[in-house]
Amino acid sequence: MPDNQQRDIYRRLLKLVKPHWHRLAIAMVCMLGVAACTAALAHLVKPVLDDVFIEKKAEMLMVLSVVVLLAFAMKGLSDWGQAYLMSYVGQRIVAQLRQKLYDHLQRLPLSFFDRMPTGLLMSRVTNDVNLIQGAVSNAVTGLLRDSFTVVGLAAVMFERDWQLALVSMVVLPFAFFPVVKFGRMLRRISTKSQESMGDISVILHETIVGNRIVKAFGMEHYEKERFSKENMKYFKYVLKSVMVRALSSPLMEFFGGLAIVFTISYGGHRVIQGVSTPGGFFSFLTALIMLYQPIKKLSRINNVIQEGTAAAYRVYDILDTPPEMEDRVDAVPLPLMEYKLEIRNVQFRYGNVPVLKNVNLEVTAGEVIAIVGVSGAGKSTLVDLIPRFYEVTDGAILIDGMDIRDVTLSSLRAQIGVVTQQTILFNDTVRNNIAYGDIRRSEEEIIAAAKAANGYDFIMKMERGFDTIIGEQGVRLSGGERQRLCIARALLKNAPILILDEATSSLDSEAEMEVQKALENLMAGRTTLVIAHRLSTIQNADRIVVISNGRIVEEGRHDELMECDGEYCRLYDMQFAQVDNNSTVKIVTNVSGQVNK
Numbered sequence: 319m320p321d322n323q324q325r326d327i328y329r330r331l332l333k334l335v336k337p338h339w340h341r342l343a344i345a346m347v348c349m350l351g352v353a354a355c356t357a358a359l360a361h362l363v364k365p366v367l368d369d370v371f372i373e374k375k376a377e378m379l380m381v382l383s384v385v386v387l388l389a390f391a392m393k394g395l396s397d398w399g400q401a402y403l404m405s406y407v408g409q410r411i412v413a414q415l416r417q418k419l420y421d422h423l424q425r426l427p428l429s430f431f432d433r434m435p436t437g438l439l440m441s442r443v444t445n446d447v448n449l450i451q452g453a454v455s456n457a458v459t460g461l462l463r464d465s466f467t468v469v470g471l472a473a474v475m476f477e478r479d480w481q482l483a484l485v486s487m488v489v490l491p492f493a494f495f496p497v498v499k500f501g502r503m504l505r506r507i508s509t510k511s512q513e514s515m516g517d518i519s520v521i522l523h524e525t526i527v528g529n530r531i532v533k534a535f536g537m538e539h540y541e542k543e544r545f546s547k548e549n550m551k552y553f554k555y556v557l558k559s560v561m562v563r564a565l566s567s568p569l570m571e572f573f574g575g576l577a578i579v580f581t582i583s584y585g586g587h588r589v590i591q592g593v594s595t596p597g598g599f600f601s602f603l604t605a606l607i608m609l610y611q612p613i614k615k616l617s618r619i620n621n622v623i624q625e626g627t628a629a630a631y632r633v634y635d636i637l638d639t640p641p642e643m644e645d646r647v648d649a650v651p652l653p654l655m656e657y658k659l660e661i662r663n664v665q666f667r668y669g670n671v672p673v674l675k676n677v678n679l680e681v682t683a684g685e686v687i688a689i690v691g692v693s694g695a696g697k698s699t700l701v702d703l704i705p706r707f708y709e710v711t712d713g714a715i716l717i718d719g720m721d722i723r724d725v726t727l728s729s730l731r732a733q734i735g736v737v738t739q740q741t742i743l744f745n746d747t748v749r750n751n752i753a754y755g756d757i758r759r760s761e762e763e764i765i766a767a768a769k770a771a772n773g774y775d776f777i778m779k780m781e782r783g784f785d786t787i788i789g790e791q792g793v794r795l796s797g798g799e800r801q802r803l804c805i806a807r808a809l810l811k812n813a814p815i816l817i818l819d820e821a822t823s824s825l826d827s828e829a830e831m832e833v834q835k836a837l838e839n840l841m842a843g844r845t846t847l848v849i850a851h852r853l854s855t856i857q858n859a860d861r862i863v864v865i866s867n868g869r870i871v872e873e874g875r876h877d878e879l880m881e882c883d884g885e886y887c888r889l890y891d892m893q894f895a896q897v898d899n900n901s902t903v904k905i906v907t908n909v910s911g912q913v914n915k
C-alpha cells in the first residue's frame with residue numbers, strides 16, 4: 319500500500335474518532351495521569367534511597383510510604399479510566415463501521431455480488447472490522463499513554479543526570495529500528511493472511527450451504543482437501559507473523575540491555591567519583607528500566623496499526639465501491655397510471671459479453687406475455703432490467719411513457735412484483751416470509767395471500783402454522799411449497815406489474831396444478847411478463863414472445879405461432895410436447911432440459 323493511501327486511511331479513521339473527542343479528552347487526562355504517576359515513582363527512588371537508606375531519616379519513611387502508595391493508587395485509577403474510555407471509543411467506531419459496511423452492502427448493485435463471493439464479504443464484515451478495532455482502541459491508547467509515559471520517564475532521567483540521559487538516548491533509536499522494519503513486513507503478511515481467511519470463509523460458506531450436493535456427489539474428501547490447503551496456507555501466514563512479532567521483543571530487549579549495561583558502568587563510575595548520589599543513580603536506572611515496558615508496547619502498537627490499516631484498506635475498498643445507480647437528481651416517483659410497458663431497442667452486456675441485442679417489446683396494461691426460449695437465450699436477463707437490477711447498456715425501458723431511469727428506484731420497485739427463478743426465502747417464520755415486503759400487513763391479508771397462493775392448507779398442517787420457522791432458504795419445505803410461499807409474497811405485495819421467472823423444479827402433477835392455480839390468481843389483472851416453462855402458462859398468456867440468442871424472433875398467440883413452423887414450433891416439439899388424457903400436463907421437458915412430470 320503506498321504511503322499516501324495509508325495516510326488517507328488514517329485520515330478517514332480519524333474522522334470516525336472525531337465525534338468522540340470529549341471521551342478522548344478525558345481518556346487523555348487519564349493517560350497523562352498514568353504517565354505522571356509512573357514518572358513520579360521513578361522520581362521517588364532518589365529520596366527513598368538517599369533520605370531513608372543512606373541518611374536514615376525516620377520521619378521520611380512514613381511520608382514516602384504514603385506518597386508511593388498514593389502514586390500507585392492514582393496510576394491504577396487513571397489506567398482503568400483510560401482503558402474503559404478508549405475501549406468505548408474503539409468499539410463504538412467499529413460498531414459504526416460494521417453498520418456502515420452492512421448498509422453499503424445493501425446498496426451495492428447485483429453485479430457486485432456476482433463478482434464477490436459471499437464468504438469473502440462475510441470475512442470483511444467480521445474479521446477485518448475486528449482488526450480495525452484492535453488498531454483503533456489498543457493503538458490510540460498505547461500510542462498516547464505510552465508515549466506520555468516515555469516522555470515523563472525521560473524527563474526524570476534528564477533531571478537526574480542529563481549527560482547520562484543524553485548518551486542513553488543515542489542507543490534508543492537502535493531499539494526502534496527493528497520496530498519500523500518489522501511493522502512493514504507484518505502489514506504485508508497480515509494482508510495475505512486476511513485474504514487467506516477470506517478464502518477459507520468462501521469455502522466454508524459454499525460447502526455449508528451446498529452440503530447436500532457435496533454429499534450427493536461424494537465430494538467430502540475433495541472439499542476436505544480444498545479446505546485443508548487453504549487452512550494450511552493461513553497457518554503458515556500466521557506463523558510467519560508470529561515469528562516476526564516474537565523477534566521484535568528479544569531484539570529490543572537486547573538493545574535495552576545494552577543501554578542498561580552502559581548506564582551501570584558509566585553511572586557507577588560517577589557515583590564512585592562522588593559526582594552523583596546512589597539515590598540519583600538508582601532513580602535514573604529505575605526510569606530507564608521502566609522505559610522498557612512502554613517502548614515495547616509502542617513497538618507492538620506499530621504492528622497492530624499496520625494490521626489495522628491493511629484491514630481498513632480492504633474495508634474501505636468495499637465502502638468505496640459505488641452504490642447501485644443513484645436516482646437522478648430530477649428523478650420523480652413513478653406516477654400511478656395504467657402500467658403500459660415498453661422495451662425500446664434494448665441492448666445489454668454483462669461486462670463485455672453481449673446478451674441482449676436490440677430487443678423491442680410493447681406490453682399493454684393488464685396483458686400477460688409469456689417469454690419462451692432455450693436456456694441461456696437471455697430471458698432472465700431481460701426481465702432483470704425492468705426493476706433495474708441491471709442497467710440497460712443501450713436503449714430504454716418505459717413505463718407509461720416514462721423512462722425508468724427518470725423515476726426513483728424505490729417507487730419503481732414498489733410497482734413491480736417479482737417471483738424469481740430460484741426460490742429465495744429467509745430463515746424466519748412463514749408469516750414474515752410472506753409479508754417480507756411490508757411486515758406490518760394484517761393477519762387477514764397474510765392469510766388471504768396464502769390462500770390465493772394455494773398455500774394455506776400446507777401451512778396450517780405445519781406444527782406452528784404461520785409461526786413455523788422454515789429454515790435457511792426454506793430448507794424445511796418442499797419445492798412446491800417454497801414456490802407457493804414466494805407466490806404468496808408477490809400476491810401480498812399486490813404490485814400492478816408482475817415479473818415471473820417460472821421455477822423449473824420438478825413438481826408432481828398435483829403440486830403443478832396447485833402452483834398453476836396460484837400463478838393464475840397472481841397474474842389476474844396485472845401487466846405480466848412470465849418466463850414460461852409450463853405449457854399451461856403459455857396457453858393462458860395473451861401473447862407469446864420467443865427469444866433466441868438475445869433477440870425476439872417471433873411473437874403471437876400459441877396457434878398462430880404453431881402455424882408458422884418457426885422457432886416456436888421447434889421449441890414446442892422439443893420442450894412443451896404434451897401427452898395426456900386428463901388434460902393435465904404429463905411429461906414436459908422444460909426449457910432447462912429437466913424433466914417435469
Ligand SMILES: Nc1ncnc2c1ncn2[C@@H]1O[C@H](COP(=O)(O)OP(=O)(O)OP(=O)(O)O)[C@@H](O)[C@H]1O
Pocket residue numbers: 432668673691692693694695696697698699700739909910
Ligand atoms: N450475472 C451474470 N454475469 C455474467 N453473465 C451472465 C450473468 N447471468 C447470466 N449470464 C449469461 O447471460 C446469458 C443469458 O442468461 P439468462 O439467465 O438471461 O438466460 P435464460 O434465458 O434466463 O436461461 P434459463 O432458461 O436457463 O433461465 C447466459 O449466456 C449467461 O451465461
Ligand SMILES: [Mg+2]
Pocket residue numbers: 697698699739819
Ligand atoms: Mg433464466
